Amino acid sequence: MAAASVTVPQAEMPLSPAMRGKVGMWCLIVAESSIFCIFVVAYLYYAGKSVSGPTPAQVLHVPIFASICLFSSSLTIVLSEKAIHRGNIKQFGIFWFLTLALGVIFLVETGIEWHRLIYNEGLTISTNLFGTTYYSLVGLHAFHVTVGAIGLTIILLFTLFGAVKMEHAGRIGVFAMYWHFVDAIWVVVLSVVYFIAR
Amino acid sequence: MAEAQPIVPPLVITPEREGSRPIVQVLHDWIVTVDHKRLGIMYFCYGILALVIGGIEASIMRAQLAVANNHLVSPETFNQMFTMHGTTMIFFAAMPIVFGIANYLTPLMIGARDMAFPRLNAWGFWMTALGGIILYFSFVGGFGLYGAGSAPDVGWFAYAPLTSPAFSVGHSTDYWTIGLLISGFGSIATGLNIMTTVLCMRGPGMKLGRMPMLVWLNSVMAFLVLVAIGPLTAAQLMLLIDRYLGGHFFDTQAGGSAVIWMHFFWIFGHPEVYILVLPAFGILSEVIPVFSRKPIFGYNIMVAATIAIGFISLSVWAHHMFTVGMTSYANAFFVASTAAIAVPTGIKIFNWIGTMWGGKITFTTPMLFSVAAVAQMLIAGLTGIMLASAPFDWQLGNSYFVIAHFHYVILGVIVFGVFAASYYWYPKVTGRMMSETLGKCHFWLFLIGFHVTFDFMHVPGLLGMPRRIYTYEASRGWEGWNLIVSIGVIFQALGVLFWVFNVLKSYFKGKIAGNDPWDAWTLEWSTTSPPPDYNYAELPVVRSRRPLWDLKHPEDPDWKYE
Numbered sequence: 001m002a003a004a005s006v007t008v009p010q011a012e013m014p015l016s017p018a019m020r021g022k023v024g025m026w027c028l029i030v031a032e033s034s035i036f037c038i039f040v041v042a043y044l045y046y047a048g049k050s051v052s053g054p055t056p057a058q059v060l061h062v063p064i065f066a067s068i069c070l071f072s073s074s075l076t077i078v079l080s081e082k083a084i085h086r087g088n089i090k091q092f093g094i095f096w097f098l099t100l101a102l103g104v105i106f107l108v109e110t111g112i113e114w115h116r117l118i119y120n121e122g123l124t125i126s127t128n129l130f131g132t133t134y135y136s137l138v139g140l141h142a143f144h145v146t147v148g149a150i151g152l153t154i155i156l157l158f159t160l161f162g163a164v165k166m167e168h169a170g171r172i173g174v175f176a177m178y179w180h181f182v183d184a185i186w187v188v189v190l191s192v193v194y195f196i197a198r
Numbered sequence: 199m200a201e202a203q204p205i206v207p208p209l210v211i212t213p214e215r216e217g218s219r220p221i222v223q224v225l226h227d228w229i230v231t232v233d234h235k236r237l238g239i240m241y242f243c244y245g246i247l248a249l250v251i252g253g254i255e256a257s258i259m260r261a262q263l264a265v266a267n268n269h270l271v272s273p274e275t276f277n278q279m280f281t282m283h284g285t286t287m288i289f290f291a292a293m294p295i296v297f298g299i300a301n302y303l304t305p306l307m308i309g310a311r312d313m314a315f316p317r318l319n320a321w322g323f324w325m326t327a328l329g330g331i332i333l334y335f336s337f338v339g340g341f342g343l344y345g346a347g348s349a350p351d352v353g354w355f356a357y358a359p360l361t362s363p364a365f366s367v368g369h370s371t372d373y374w375t376i377g378l379l380i381s382g383f384g385s386i387a388t389g390l391n392i393m394t395t396v397l398c399m400r401g402p403g404m405k406l407g408r409m410p411m412l413v414w415l416n417s418v419m420a421f422l423v424l425v426a427i428g429p430l431t432a433a434q435l436m437l438l439i440d441r442y443l444g445g446h447f448f449d450t451q452a453g454g455s456a457v458i459w460m461h462f463f464w465i466f467g468h469p470e471v472y473i474l475v476l477p478a479f480g481i482l483s484e485v486i487p488v489f490s491r492k493p494i495f496g497y498n499i500m501v502a503a504t505i506a507i508g509f510i511s512l513s514v515w516a517h518h519m520f521t522v523g524m525t526s527y528a529n530a531f532f533v534a535s536t537a538a539i540a541v542p543t544g545i546k547i548f549n550w551i552g553t554m555w556g557g558k559i560t561f562t563t564p565m566l567f568s569v570a571a572v573a574q575m576l577i578a579g580l581t582g583i584m585l586a587s588a589p590f591d592w593q594l595g596n597s598y599f600v601i602a603h604f605h606y607v608i609l610g611v612i613v614f615g616v617f618a619a620s621y622y623w624y625p626k627v628t629g630r631m632m633s634e635t636l637g638k639c640h641f642w643l644f645l646i647g648f649h650v651t652f653d654f655m656h657v658p659g660l661l662g663m664p665r666r667i668y669t670y671e672a673s674r675g676w677e678g679w680n681l682i683v684s685i686g687v688i689f690q691a692l693g694v695l696f697w698v699f700n701v702l703k704s705y706f707k708g709k710i711a712g713n714d715p716w717d718a719w720t721l722e723w724s725t726t727s728p729p730p731d732y733n734y735a736e737l738p739v740v741r742s743r744r745p746l747w748d749l750k751h752p753e754d755p756d757w758k759y760e
Contacts, residue, residue, distance in 0.1 A: 015397050015398045016398060017314070017398050017399055019398050020314040020315070020394050020395075020397075020398040020399070023314075023393070023394045023397050023398050024314060024315060024318075024390055024391075024394045027389070027390035027393045027394060027420075027424055028386075028390055030424045030425065031386045031389070031390065031424045031425075031427065031428050032428070033428070034424070034425050034426070034427075034428025034429060034432075035428040035429075035431050035432045036432075037428070037429075037432075038428065038429045038432035038433065038462055038465070039432055039436075042432075042436065042447065042458065042462075045455070045458060046447075046453070046454070046455075049453045050452075050453055051452055051453045125439065125443045125444065125445055126443060126444030126445060126446070128446065128452065128453075129446050129447075129452060129453045129454060132439065132440075132445040132446045132447060132454075133447075136435070136436065136439055136445070136447075140435075
């Protein structure tokens with residue numbers, strides 16, 4: 001009984017253990033998308049079904065500045081990925097900080113928007129169906145931005161302490177996928193909340 | 199040819215495990231472990247514990263319903279029993295058992311040393327465990343912290359508006375919600391892990407088309423976990439928003455909809471059935487070929503049918519809602535999609551029969567359980583087709599006919615498959631064989647109990663007995679049937695006792711199994727029993743779907759024909 005003496009070319013395996021971070025993140029994105037999907041469906045289903053005011057058309061302003069910031073952060077994180085692939089840690093840190101700053105600006109803008117809605121317009125999560133669905137959908141997205149911002153902060157601190165090296169480019173890439181996902185979801189949330197179901 | 203030497207030799211530097219160590223240290227090792235085999239065993243044992251608890255809850259219900267006008271338990275307790283029974287069995291018995299089997303076997307079967315994310319794997323297990331503990335804490339903490347407990351009593355699908363603060367006072371519903379939410383996070387982590395492991399961690403030569411059927415079915419199961427648990431998580435978040443923040447998702451007074459909860463729940467709920475049954479199909483597809491001494495019949499078609507089931511199962515959910523009242527277009531769509539899913543399932547049944555056809559069948563205990571599961575899948579599928587027809591469902595929806603139908607799937611296929619798996623892989627996990635005599639006693643007792651209970655349960659359903667009633671009047675014509683149904687429970691419980699006794703006794707006294715007691719063909723039988731921590735010293739090279747056959751029969755290997 002000769003032990004495994006046959007040889008098989010390794011090249012036929014396109015997905016290697018080194019790719020598992022990316023594949024795992026894709027799986028997480030699928031799972032997260034299904035959660036968002038249900039909230040979006042609920043938002044669309046309940047659009048215009050509130051029995052009392054205020055309505056979206058009365059109180060919502062399109063968050064142009066916040067959206068531009070969030071979408072730009074996808075660009076800066078790509079630039080920081082490129083930098084770490086070249087081994088330029090300083091440049092990586094600068095773009096990474098910019099990404100974090102843009103994400104935080106988005107969150108602050110969301111906070112200002114919510115403050116205005118709650119105190120000036122009198123719209124809370126329990127006011128009507130619009131309030132319930134609006135705060136849960138936008139809030140679910142903002143929660144994901146917050147989680148991303150915490151992750152960005154941790155990696156930024158590691159960078160400042162000199163722990164992030166070129167060999168971590170793969171892991172940085174996995175995190176960047178999450179950030180891109182959060183941005184992509186905002187495209188959906190923005191169009192659904194501020195345009196389609198206005 | 200169960201040889202003593204492993205075909206792939208283990209590392210010679212394997213440190214000998216010390217014979218006796220302090221119990222604290224052993225427990226500590228189990229708690230901090232990230233090894234897929236240990237986590238698999240822990241998942242399995244956790245699931246079996248929940249299975250016993252859920253079984254006791256079922257027995258209480260059957261004792262209550264055995265005779266008419268019974269007052270063994272109060273209506274409130276009965277409501278709690280069916281809620282806890284359903285929730286426990288689905289989320290804390292069936293899912294952990296299925297995940298445990300997938301965890302233990304997937305890396306071994308594809309020639310990997312562990313899962314893709316071992317620590318995430320441990321996290322997933324402990325989240326699931328925590329979810330179950332939170333659910334059961336409701337018995338003592340359901341009304342606050344003063345020990346006045348009340349388990350959730352809203353049914354395992356917790357239809358609105360029963361869950362609204364007005365109808366569900368106290369915190370029992372919140373324990374249900376949060377328990378499922380947390381165990382859902384664990385499930386998503388495990389689904390992600392299985393998927394990534396199958397895609398990225400396969401050993402040399404293990405192409406997708408060479409994977410064992412169980413791995414294929416587990417990866418489709420993992421895909422369904424990723425897609426289907428999300429809607430449940432979202433619905434639970436909405437329920438929490440309604441209950442704690444005054445939201446109106448399911449509040450009809452403010453324009454919300456109770457029906458949309460049903461949709462969201464069943465968008466999760468129906469794929470969930472396939473999350474549980476696909477691994478059972480995988481077990482049958484491993485056990486039946488080995489004991490028929492034939493390769494699986496129609497491997498490619500089996501894989502295609504599995505993927506078809508995975509996709510179609512995402513579009514059938516509203517067949518749980520025919521009695522709610524939908525448009526005729528929606529009814530037509532869900533009738534058609536539900537009928538369509540019978541096609542790939544039927545293909546599977548034919549392929550198992552094709553595998554057995556002309557084979558040299560040996561009726562060991564795992565094979566007996568598998569054959570019974572195939573036969574029961576056929577009957578469960580036939581009642582499923584009956585219920586898929588909307589007009590028929592209007593008559594029998596929410597009756598005991600439905601209960602009998604889905605228990606035929608869950609017990610008759612999933613639990614029978616799990617028992618088959620336990621007898622088949624026990625030698626690999628512990629290094630010892632289970633007793634065949636006790637195993638056959640278990641099989642016949644459980645088979646008789648199962649059929650006495652669930653065959654006869656169809657009848658009161660046809661006679662109009664609705665589900666979730668805590669008692670009924672005499673003279674309805676239901677009482678004799680219900681007594682028979684309850685008597686079957688005794689046989690099932692006895693069978694399970696035989697099984698537990700067999701598991702424990704064989705652990706100490708069982709015959710030493712060797713590496714490959716069944717003369718099987720998949721990779722896990724090439725390593726020692728139990729496998730070393732690292733599974734394979736040298737990663738085995740795979741050239742066909744039956745790598746061990748190739749090694750045992752170099753003169754006539756499979757890869758020449760594939």
